[in-house]
Amino acid sequence: MLLIDGYNLLFCRTRISRxxxxxxxxxxxxxxxxxxKVSGLRATVIFDHTKGPxxxxxxxxxxxxxxxxxxxxxxxxxxxxxxxMVAGSNxxxxxxxxxxxxxxxxxxxxxxxEGIDSLGFHGEMDRVL
Numbered sequence: 001m002l003l004i005d006g007y008n009l010l011f012c013r014t015r016i017s018r019x020x021x022x023x024x025x026x027x028x029x030x031x032x033x034x035x036x037k038v039s040g041l042r043a044t045v046i047f048d049h050t051k052g053p054x055x056x057x058x059x060x061x062x063x064x065x066x067x068x069x070x071x072x073x074x075x076x077x078x079x080x081x082x083x084x085m086v087a088g089s090n091x092x093x094x095x096x097x098x099x100x101x102x103x104x105x106x107x108x109x110x111x112x113x114e115g116i117d118s119l120g121f122h123g124e125m126d127r128v129l
Contacts, residue, residue: 002043003085004032005078005099005118006069009045012100012118033065035125043067044085046078083107 009028010016016024029045036043049060049072060071072081082104086095089111097108100118108115116124 001095002032002036002041003082003095003097004043004045004121005082005097005101005104006045006047007078008099008101008104009118009121013122029064029067029069031125031129033067035128036066038128041066044070046070046072046081048072048078049074049076079104086111086113 006025006028010025025047032043032045035041043066045067047070060073062069070081072078079101082097082099086097086104086107089095092112094113095108096114096116097104098116098118098121099105099108105115105117
């Protein structure tokens with residue numbers, strides 16, 4: 001399963017204004033869903049709540065095909081949630097972590113999880129799609 005640092009992936013290739021954020025985030029989610037469908041993979045994409053949807057009327061978790069999209073709780077960063085998921089798994093094949101965040105990448109490596117940097121993952125999606 002891919003474990004994706006959502007905003008890290010979103011912002012690694014381009015600058016996005018606040019006005020464009022929602023549309024850009026949704027386009028990325030759709031692209032990941034298409035990639036997973038074609039490649040037969042599953043993914044969990046985690047976004048910080050601070051840039052996420054408003055608390056009211058939007059779910060903090062949702063499914064789109066074989067991906068789950070999560071927004072962290074207030075006071076919890078995506079980094080916290082991803083490193084917690086990695087630390088809480090005894091199966092080092094459970095996740096391939098997608099991020100260029102050094103702390104997350106280091107935590108994944110320490111637990112012997114595979115990793116791919118965000119730019120490399122964009123390249124992989126470009127190749128497949």
